[in-house]
Amino acid sequence: MVRLRSAASSTFGGLPGAFWWIWLGILVNRMGGFVLPFLAFYVTGPLHRSAALAGAVTALFGVGAATSSVIGGVLADRVGRKPTLVGSLFANAATIVALGYARSPWLLGLGALAVGLAANASRPAQSAMIADLVPVGADRVRAFALAFWAVNIGFAVSMSAVGLVTRFGFLALFYADAATTALCAVLIAAMVRDTTPFEAIEAAAVGTAGNSAARAGAERAKAARTGSRVAGDGLGAVLRDRPFVAFVATWFVVLAVYDQCQVGVPIAMAAGGLSAGTFGRISAINGVLIVLLQMPVTRLLRRYPEGRVLAGASLVIGAGFGVLAFGQSIAMYVLCVVVMTLGEIGGTPPAQAVTARLSPDHLRGRYQGVYQLSWTTSQIVAPLAGAAVIGSYGGTPLWIGCFAASAVAALAYLRIGAHLEHRVAAARAVEQQSAELAAVV
Template sequence: MVSKKLKPVIRKINPWQSLAVMPKSMWAVSFATFINRAGSMFLTFLAIYLTKYQGYSIEYAGYVLAAYGIGSLAAGPVVGKLADRFGNLPLMKLSLLLSAGVLFLFPFFDEFWMIIVLTTVLSWVSEGFRPANLALISDIVRPEDRKIAFALNRLAINLGFSIGPLLGGFLIIFDYHWIFIFDGLTSLLAVAFLFMTSLSKEEKERRSATQSITTEVVPKTSPFKDRRLIYYVLALSPVYIVFFSQLSTVSLYVVNELGLPEPFIGVLFLVNTMMVIFLEVPINSALSEWDDRKLLSVGGILTGIGFGLFAFSTTVPTLIICMVILTFGEMIFSPASANYLAELAPSSAKGMYMGFLQLVFNISLFIGPAAGAFMMEGFGSKMMWIACFILSMIGVALMWRLKKNHELVMASE
């Protein structure tokens, strides 16, 4: 067993060594997440499936995608509350099982209203996996190792997502319906793996130990009445909105404004993915002693700088530099945002608190790309990139007012 005094030294010499302290249950959760995300190709090919295979218009495809977004907004806090009541692991299993069931139904229906219903239900049950997953990690990993655990979880997600669309591209050669079947099968494979683990016992023991420490010092209150949580959610939102704006703005800027070929869009996002896969865990291991407030601020600043510099970037090297800077911001910001919330949440309500993080995530995904495209169309790309920088700095200013973790957990305002 490595002593606490030696941990920082080892992490500086070999940051990947920090993964050795992860419990077996954390590896099980990460592997199940990877399996599930490796089959996640539904959203990637949904618009093409509706327009090319089913013959619907782009407008109708937009309605279906909007239905998914609206359904996902309701999932976070609601499923988080259910996870607190029935356990995180059972909710993760149920989410995967129901997702598989809904996906298997898609090939049997081509009526527009039924596709809307299935898409809405799928968004609700599939997006419910994330808050339960984050809450489970909070329960089974020691507080000092949580940031690294959240980084490992993001590594599993990004590895899976890098494989899913590639597999989907081959499957649609044979039949578009294979997208739904394969996605459903990977959900079943992930839940089968979770059934073979002993996570429930470990989760219960860790939660009981945490509750015995915090029950008397953390008052029971509804998350909706926790001003610290509401403030934190508002502080996170500007940076996450900027993060997700890149889904529309980067491609529009690169192709429409600069006239670069479409494949370069893939190159930019490949830079982002490869950095997350190979650097996020070592970075968070090396910075594990930093306070979350400092990490959130540094991550937000780098995000703002990366997006802001796009306003002055017109060549391939400078565009890649912008993507590198904002990706460093993402890698520092995202694990810290989950860890800060894990520290803030009472042990009996971690699921619901993580549900609020999922809510921020989904709202930002809903607003960011649309707002970015609207600003680019109405005010020009340079003003849009500058607005991204300003919005990120607003988020940083709000987060800098946050109190330190132990003060947030031990005191209620």
């Protein structure tokens, strides 16, 4: 019992209350997250459209998401974390409902593009808020792991409920998704303050007007608000950070493989005559495993260097899809999800934490926006590549290619890992010094 209480304390204790409201909002939002995981299946199944159209529609979602990830990151630094997050969530709810009424190829494409534009603008702001709220070090990795945990609790619930919700018609999926997205926006608007650094720094400057460090902080805050060169040249400073860009590019390769769970796998399952309920139940295994294993695995892996953890996670994700080259029965789809999920558990929280550590406070939204590009551009490439390969050659070449690409990414992470670890260590030292200085002031 004592050991259980200690594990619970090390997992859930010591995090600020505002973080838990964000966590709850993520959970509520993802419990109704039907549309994106179901989109390719919906187009090829209930709408009886081609795999090529399903790939194109999903890719257009990725185009919108890629565009809004950068815009959302800039807005999170200039306008504020909270306004960007709440506004984009309400916009996302509206676009999801509109997509539910689309039937023609053009309207499906435009609807998916609009959903992508609205949906992904919220993610840099959300990640930046978590990084703003949570202290440096292991707590921040744990906070991102808990946020990822909430995503997957919600995902497990939503995928398990697909069959039930579709009894009311497929349009019900879109309304349920929109409703939970809007509820998340209401929770954040009502319960979480804005964490944008310029507000906190300016408040400190007012309270300690004679302190030169505080005044300098206020000047940096004003620069962040206006996007001037004093704030570090804005987005250009992020793009000139070569180790970070290499990290993001490699993560993109991993995610282009991972995203086949939303494109290649559902298209192959629909072609094999499997039902929407079967697809939902198999997909739900991903969320269930993450709920059970995410926090224990996070505690286990935090003792290892991030570069090696990311390399191992990349290889395991590819191996999950690689098993489908040996057969595409229900049992093999289950095995694919189990293995792929183990890699996802190991890789995603460290990737988010590395991004937060490498980014200066006043550019945190922009760094998160560029990091989100790895997720969003993969949502463009993966649907087009997956649908094209399956449509022309069948599934086996796609699954072999997934494993090969992930192996290349793993080698890349081993190569850049030492430099990445040096940067992370330096960032930790700077953050610790800043925290000590703030305590003195």
